[in-house]
Amino acid sequence: MELDSLYQEVILDHYKHPLHKGLSTEKTVQVHHVNPSCGDEITLNILLQDGVVSDVTWDGVGCSISQASVSMMSDLVHGKSLDEAFVIVDSFSELMSSKGSLQGDESLLEDAVALAGVSKFPARVKCALLGWMAFKDAAIQGRDGEKI
Amino acid sequence: MELDSLYQEVILDHYKHPLHKGLSTEKTVQVHHVNPSCGDEITLNILLQDGVVSDVTWDGVGCSISQASVSMMSDLVHGKSLDEAFVIVDSFSELMSSKGSLQGDESLLEDAVALAGVSKFPARVKCALLGWMAFKDAAIQGRDGEKI
Amino acid sequence: MSLLDVAAIKADFPIFDKKMRNDARLVYLDSGATSHKPQQVLDAERTFYTQHNAAVHRGSHLLAEEASAAYEGAREIVSHFIGADVDEIIFTKSATESLNLLAYSFSNTNRGVFALKPGDEILVSEMEHHANLIPWQQLAKRTGATLTWFGTTDEGRLDISKIDSLISTRTKIVAITHQSNVLGSINPIHMIAEKAHTVGALVVVDACQSAPHFALDVSTLDADFIAFSGHKMLGPTGIGVLWGRAALLAQMEPFLYGGSMIESVTMESATWAPAPRKFEAGVPNMAQAVGLGAAINYLQAIGMEKIHDHEVALTNYALSGLQTIKGLRIFGPLDTVDRGGVISFALDEIHPHDAGQVLDQYGIAVRTGHHCAWPLMRKFGVAGTTRASFYLYNDLSDIDVLIDGIAATQKYFKVS
Amino acid sequence: MSLLDVAAIKADFPIFDKKMRNDARLVYLDSGATSHKPQQVLDAERTFYTQHNAAVHRGSHLLAEEASAAYEGAREIVSHFIGADVDEIIFTKSATESLNLLAYSFSNTNRGVFALKPGDEILVSEMEHHANLIPWQQLAKRTGATLTWFGTTDEGRLDISKIDSLISTRTKIVAITHQSNVLGSINPIHMIAEKAHTVGALVVVDACQSAPHFALDVSTLDADFIAFSGHKMLGPTGIGVLWGRAALLAQMEPFLYGGSMIESVTMESATWAPAPRKFEAGVPNMAQAVGLGAAINYLQAIGMEKIHDHEVALTNYALSGLQTIKGLRIFGPLDTVDRGGVISFALDEIHPHDAGQVLDQYGIAVRTGHHCAWPLMRKFGVAGTTRASFYLYNDLSDIDVLIDGIAATQKYFKVS
Numbered sequence A, B: 001m002e003l004d005s006l007y008q009e010v011i012l013d014h015y016k017h018p019l020h021k022g023l024s025t026e027k028t029v030q031v032h033h034v035n036p037s038c039g040d041e042i043t044l045n046i047l048l049q050d051g052v053v054s055d056v057t058w059d060g061v062g063c064s065i066s067q068a069s070v071s072m073m074s075d076l077v078h079g080k081s082l083d084e085a086f087v088i089v090d091s092f093s094e095l096m097s098s099k100g101s102l103q104g105d106e107s108l109l110e111d112a113v114a115l116a117g118v119s120k121f122p123a124r125v126k127c128a129l130l131g132w133m134a135f136k137d138a139a140i141q142g143r144d145g146e147k148i
Numbered sequence C, D: 001m002s003l004l005d006v007a008a009i010k011a012d013f014p015i016f017d018k019k020m021r022n023d024a025r026l027v028y029l030d031s032g033a034t035s036h037k038p039q040q041v042l043d044a045e046r047t048f049y050t051q052h053n054a055a056v057h058r059g060s061h062l063l064a065e066e067a068s069a070a071y072e073g074a075r076e077i078v079s080h081f082i083g084a085d086v087d088e089i090i091f092t093k094s095a096t097e098s099l100n101l102l103a104y105s106f107s108n109t110n111r112g113v114f115a116l117k118p119g120d121e122i123l124v125s126e127m128e129h130h131a132n133l134i135p136w137q138q139l140a141k142r143t144g145a146t147l148t149w150f151g152t153t154d155e156g157r158l159d160i161s162k163i164d165s166l167i168s169t170r171t172k173i174v175a176i177t178h179q180s181n182v183l184g185s186i187n188p189i190h191m192i193a194e195k196a197h198t199v200g201a202l203v204v205v206d207a208c209q210s211a212p213h214f215a216l217d218v219s220t221l222d223a224d225f226i227a228f229s230g231h232k233m234l235g236p237t238g239i240g241v242l243w244g245r246a247a248l249l250a251q252m253e254p255f256l257y258g259g260s261m262i263e264s265v266t267m268e269s270a271t272w273a274p275a276p277r278k279f280e281a282g283v284p285n286m287a288q289a290v291g292l293g294a295a296i297n298y299l300q301a302i303g304m305e306k307i308h309d310h311e312v313a314l315t316n317y318a319l320s321g322l323q324t325i326k327g328l329r330i331f332g333p334l335d336t337v338d339r340g341g342v343i344s345f346a347l348d349e350i351h352p353h354d355a356g357q358v359l360d361q362y363g364i365a366v367r368t369g370h371h372c373a374w375p376l377m378r379k380f381g382v383a384g385t386t387r388a389s390f391y392l393y394n395d396l397s398d399i400d401v402l403i404d405g406i407a408a409t410q411k412y413f414k415v416s
């Protein structure tokens, strides 16, 4: 069934057991993003230390795709330098806009390549991107804040 | 040609030689009406004496139908009592909304029965009615003014 | 239970020939968002374009005459449909525009019943669609008036228990939906309007979910304005209606300015044509008005009473069926008293978006999300719901497919 | 002279099969009011309804996905057509709505470039269509700003002799038509915009009579906003476009409020989605957007350059022919330099309405009246004119029929 390309096992695992969920008290930046068409919301904290994402935590409501995606994302960027994190985010964005033509770079995206199938469902792409865009927003704010 | 039912000879005569055109100085009421869809305008004066339309004069620009129609109307109501005038106006309005089904009461409308054909051209009905509606407006204002 | 001959009806709607994912037939349960169109409507639009196309009210040629007759003929059809005078029907692009037109018209004047000032109140409800909420929020912002609202009971009905304090001499506008697009509950317009009119408030009814589904007569509804969209009642997209009482329309300021709505224009200023012309600036959505006329003719040929009975029967069947499903929670009344054919529900542990996705694999089209009624979602403590909504082309088998689809969804996500 | 293959083009437009009064063929010279539609456009709309109909951006089902793709695909087509970014294209119901949207958006804020106050000036011209005049009159009224205007020369061109005093640091908005719908004259937008931008004014161009007729590229036009209607360019009724620079759209307040234009909503307030969504409240005119996309594809398959050349050839031919008629006076330039295919004229002793009526007997559709440009009529001292306007489906024989028709008209009224 076509559906299985969307809901891979690893996605449902992350959905049932999300990583880094629950907001930390310590943070450099907090952002709140919503998906206006379905009402999903996410609050995301990042803690930056010397240009490194030393902590990412989040809370929110959303569908399996959005929850699994933010879970994978937070695990991926955790401990990475901002520059590395941006490369990962860009690679994921590219995958999402590929309309099924890309597989995703597993060395970079790890579990998140399981979301490749989402790119064939245009209505779900923004679910998958919600957490990533929140992170990118927070990271840019944090970087610009550090520079000052 | 269908057109001849619209432009009867007597209409073109009134158009070329309109009656009561040129505004009097003496008047009871003056009104100004426009036809917003084509830009035609009419200014109309009436002089009322003891419930009688003792004078009607007008000026304006418009197509042959509207000019001929106001010419015929002013000649018809001139010297009539307000009550008689209202009967004539109502009879003409009825003729105009008849979509070609009525001939018009010649004893009441005289030359204006020549406008019966206009009722088959919906876009022209408001041309024919412009002067009559102006007169009716003025006459009602005049009557209500006299009552006070 | 009195059902329509759905097979015959479906034959008029070409979209039902379409194959959905996995070759499934289309089980369309999203008419609350937009309805499908019978070929009679599509043909009426096409005939307008191929036989009578011209700018209305603007030319002396035959096509302009015919186009005007077609457009004004559509206005007559709409006026008869809701028991109004023909000059009380304003064509807009949508109910959303109709409601915004009203709200702007209020702040385009500072005279009479339309003038609002600080201290005045605009009363809405917690179950409003955004289209009947945000225009009033913004009107309140522009004028300094205060927005107040009816709450919703846990059962999903309008909470009218505080009506006596909510409607006071401060109340100038009461804007309320006739039927909730989420809960299906039908609100007691007559009672609210009676109360509102005793304090001189104007009553605006959002009829988007009522006009398509049951007979509506403005001569007895007691509202002052109603708004609805053509696309939810078998009509084309891009056409809406605002009805208002003639005496009020006469006093109202225009909304959109431009051609055909004027009496006279100079470089410095302009005066306005009488209603409805005053509110229809520009070359109008003529073909869409004609299409809406054809849609209403189609609905009336079947009969609004029969359509309503059909939907009540479907709703009854669906409410019973859905209640047998473990882990399914319905938002809104559980019976069909004052309730239309819109059923929102949540599935334990399955997000609406995921449910909608699985159902889509079976050809089932439902709507998921907040349904443009975000405050209502907050009230019920959910991010969104899954909504099935019915119309004249649905039958009991569609509901059976939905119920099987929900079971399959629960199985897919290993819930149940 | 480079003419299109009109016979082949006409075969795509079913309306040309229609018999007019007295069995005459249709000689349609009223495209300035509205154009006819090729079957490609009608088919695109129908296919939308019969294959992909659903509310866009709102469902997780297949139809909603396809409807969204069709609607957003149309946005892409429009953006390529005028050289814009896709997110800079806002779908409205008409140019009239586009221009009103802008004018309201200006008074919905009191911040930044969009805030107007007493002493500020809005510059228009005497040749504006009411749709690009009255919204600005009303904006001036709402904000206390002053309306100023370019005059018209006796030849029927924009009088730019006073531009240095008309455009000053007080000027905040310059709203001007690209091509006059009465005179046919094409205005020097680039020069005006350059001047306007030196004082920080925003430039709004009414492209209703240009976008359908010649290639237009916003990346070189130097305007900040342009507005046009679909129905004048082979598209359906009920669809218009507003283009604005992304940076400006980002700062602008919304106009219509409701579903799909929000980011988040509570009972008290709401925040907005980014453009273009912010400006498209409600279920949009989806089928009409798709139809406009098909219309643009049709125009582009022929080529805007070729269409323009064709119209120049027709205009040349008509200008020469009309000038041989005694008692006929043309309003507007007598050559085809910076001039489009719209010719207004007056006949001595024959009112335009009467002329139009006689021409109609020969199947000739022209427009008569003030053409929603009443101030321009006053300038030329007439109540109205007769206007012939050309498009890709007209050929030289249409102009011959017009010229014979005018002779017949003069004969009928015993003038000449």
Ligand SMILES: Cc1ncc(COP(=O)(O)O)c(C=O)c1O
Residues within 6 Å of the ligand: C259, C281, C282, C283, C284, D032, D033, D094, D095, D096, D097, D129, D131, D132, D177, D179, D180, D181, D206, D208, D209, D229, D231, D372
């Ligand atoms: C120059 C010009 N501006 C604006 C308009 C208004 O367009 P619409 O009526 O399609 O909104 C028109 C046509 O009527 C026009 O010719």
Ligand SMILES: Cc1ncc(COP(=O)(O)O)c(C=O)c1O
Residues within 6 Å of the ligand: C032, C033, C094, C095, C096, C097, C129, C131, C132, C177, C179, C180, C181, C206, C208, C209, C229, C231, C372, D259, D281, D282, D283, D284
């Ligand atoms: C109750 C209600 N009001 C208003 C609207 C807005 O209608 P539209 O989007 O057609 O303008 C809708 C539908 O979307 C609705 O269901």
